[in-house]
Amino acid sequence: MTGRIPLAPYAVQDATARGRLHAEPEGPGRSPWQRDRDRIVHSSAFRKLQYKTQVFVNHEGDFYRTRLTHSIEVAQIARSIARALGLDEDLTEALALAHDLGHPPFGHAGEEALNIGMKPFGGFDHNAQSLRIVTLLESRYAGWDGLNLTWETLEGLAKHNGPLRDPPAYIADYNARHKLDLHTHASAEAQVAAQADDIAYHAHDLDDGLRARLFTPDDLRHLPIVGEALAEARQASLDMPPPRLRHETIRRVINRLVTDLLVETRARLAKLAPKDVDAIRRSRTRVVGFSPPVAEANQAIKDFLFARMYRHWRVNRMSAKARRLTEEVFRILHGDPSMLPDDWRARAGEGGTQRAATVVGDYVAGMTDRYAMDEHKRLTDIAVNG
Numbered sequence: 001m002t003g004r005i006p007l008a009p010y011a012v013q014d015a016t017a018r019g020r021l022h023a024e025p026e027g028p029g030r031s032p033w034q035r036d037r038d039r040i041v042h043s044s045a046f047r048k049l050q051y052k053t054q055v056f057v058n059h060e061g062d063f064y065r066t067r068l069t070h071s072i073e074v075a076q077i078a079r080s081i082a083r084a085l086g087l088d089e090d091l092t093e094a095l096a097l098a099h100d101l102g103h104p105p106f107g108h109a110g111e112e113a114l115n116i117g118m119k120p121f122g123g124f125d126h127n128a129q130s131l132r133i134v135t136l137l138e139s140r141y142a143g144w145d146g147l148n149l150t151w152e153t154l155e156g157l158a159k160h161n162g163p164l165r166d167p168p169a170y171i172a173d174y175n176a177r178h179k180l181d182l183h184t185h186a187s188a189e190a191q192v193a194a195q196a197d198d199i200a201y202h203a204h205d206l207d208d209g210l211r212a213r214l215f216t217p218d219d220l221r222h223l224p225i226v227g228e229a230l231a232e233a234r235q236a237s238l239d240m241p242p243p244r245l246r247h248e249t250i251r252r253v254i255n256r257l258v259t260d261l262l263v264e265t266r267a268r269l270a271k272l273a274p275k276d277v278d279a280i281r282r283s284r285t286r287v288v289g290f291s292p293p294v295a296e297a298n299q300a301i302k303d304f305l306f307a308r309m310y311r312h313w314r315v316n317r318m319s320a321k322a323r324r325l326t327e328e329v330f331r332i333l334h335g336d337p338s339m340l341p342d343d344w345r346a347r348a349g350e351g352g353t354q355r356a357a358t359v360v361g362d363y364v365a366g367m368t369d370r371y372a373m374d375e376h377k378r379l380t381d382i383a384v385n386g
Contacts, residue, residue, distance in 0.1 A: 008086030010274040012187050018151035021135075021178050022144045032150045033091035039147045040094055043140070045101045045133045046071075051368035053107035053322070065204050067100050067107075073204060074099065077258065078196035084262055085269075085288075087189050094149075095156040095193035102129025104365040105372040106322035108310075113326035114364060117334065121357035128168035129365055131157050135174060137362060155180045156190030162286060184281040191280075191288035199257045202301050207250045209309045217245060223304055224297035229253045260294040325376045326364065332379050333360045339379065 007013060017032055026032055040046055049068035065073075075096035082092035103126045104110040115124040131154065135146040158164065158171050164182040167175065175182055185191070206226065209215055221227045229252035233245055240248065265288045272287060274280050280287050290298060309315065333340055337348035337356050340363065348359040367375065377384045 005083065005089075006086075007088060010188060010269065010277055010280050011087045012091055012152050012189055012277050013088075016277070020148050020150055022148050024148065031088075031090055033088060033094050033153065036147075036149045036153045037090055037094035037097060039140075039149065040098045040101075040134070043101070043133075043138050043147060045138060045366070046097065048366065048368050049100065049103075051370050052103055052105055053110070053369055065208055067103055070200060070204065071097050071100055073200040074193065074196045077199050077254070078193045081192045081196060081258060081261065082189060085188065085192070085265060087192060091152060091156070091187070092189040092192050094153050095160065095190050096196055098130060098134065098153070098157055099160065099193060099197060100126070100130070101133045102126040102131070102365065104129075104326065105367045105369045106319075106326060109319035109322040110326045110372075113323040114330060114361060117327055117330035118357055118361050121354050121361075122169045124361055124365070125168040126365075127157070127161075128170040129362075131174060132170050132362070137366070151178075151180070152187060152189075154178070156186045156193065158182065159184075159186045160190040160194040162186075181281065185283055185286060186281070187277050188280050188288055191286055195261055195288055195290070198298065199254060199261070202257070202298065202305070203250050203254045205305050205309060206253065206301075207246060209305065210246050212314075214312045214314070215308045217242075217249070219308065220249075220304075224300055225256050225294070226253055226301060229256065257290070257294065257298070260291055261288070264289055264291040264294075325372060329372060329376050329379060330360055330364050333363065 012033075014031055020032075026035070030038070046068075049071060050066055052067040075093045078092045078096040079089045081087075082089045104114050104124075106113075111124065111126055118124045133146075134149055134157065135154065137145070138147050139145060141148065158167075158175075158180050159182055163184055164171065167182055171180075171182070174180070206220070210217065217230055220230055226249070230245075230249045232252055233248035234240065236248060237244075268287050268289070272279065272283055274283070274287075289295070334356050335351050337345055337351050337360065339345075340348055340360070344359060344363050348356045350356060364372070
């Protein structure tokens with residue numbers, strides 16, 4: 001399109017786009033992936049991310065990340081990387097903004113609880129739920145369910161973490177109707193979005209953990225990359241106040257990770273010499289990635305955050321309450337779908353069935369933290385009107 005930065009040959013191209021499941025004319029003012037991005041941003045599921053937990057439940061503080069702010073940070077990092085690599089920025093941004101649409105309330109605690117409740121009926125997977133939302137659950141258009149996104153965006157959502165040998169049930173069912181080539185890698189744009197997710201959550205979880213005083217800057221001195229960034233930040237100013245020290249450290253961590261990703265990915269691209277996006281998909285290994293030393297450092301950061309943040313006693317207490325609440329809401333409504341709102345009840349059918357589990361799973365997964373807490377009170381507290 002006119003006005004757009006020339007793309008590398010291995011980027012997704014307008015001319016070879018595979019279109020949408022339901023054919024639509026593409027307007028001259030926007031690329032197909034700009035339209036996808038805009039549809040995602042205007043979706044109900046995207047707005048709900050504002051009140052869904054990243055690590056801290058929404059009411060615990062105004063400054064902690066939510067799923068929405070996390071997704072925006074992922075999109076910013078992903079778009080910068082895509083531009084540096086000559087990839088389609090709009091597709092990359094769309095995938096970054098949509099990657100967490102399927103998360104239920106209360107972050108991983110809510111997902112664990114919902115998966116337990118739905119285990120006899122196929123379980124719950126937030127990646128599959130993201131695809132389910134954009135292909136089925138969003139109800140905005142007269143001619144179809146879902147957002148009718150392009151094949152390239154759906155492919156990236158389904159397999160941004162690599163080929164799917166044993167896909168979740170919904171992804172497998174959808175693929176039977178609309179082939180997404182699940183056996184191959186996704187585009188480089190999807191791979192960038194996936195790696196930007198790792199960069200963003202490592203950086204902002206370190207930031208939020210420091211802000212919440214779950215650990216101190218001195219606890220980070222031994223961590224690869226983070227410790228070096230902390231030392232550089234301290235050298236920049238000997239009397240830097242803690243908030244500025246935190247920000248100076250985190251921005252250096254992001255810069256180091258992004259720089260390594262670009263250097264390593266360019267080396268892999270030079271070796272592969274892909275002539276088109278299909279060469280990226282056919283590659284035996286992921287094209288977008290970190291160098292081995294930085295991949296090892298990333299794992300050390302992840303291990304630290306798991307031990308010192310995700311399993312901190314304060315987070316454990318809230319997670320335990322969130323799991324119990326989510327389990328109870330699912331169990332009550334699955335056992336007696338007559339308590340669902342009218343539009344959901346009509347779809348759920350008899351309690352205890354596969355059909356009811358699917359509908360109640362969609363209902364619970366679509367809740368914000370706040371709505372889930374209010375719904376639990378309405379279902380369990382006799383003093384609260386339904």
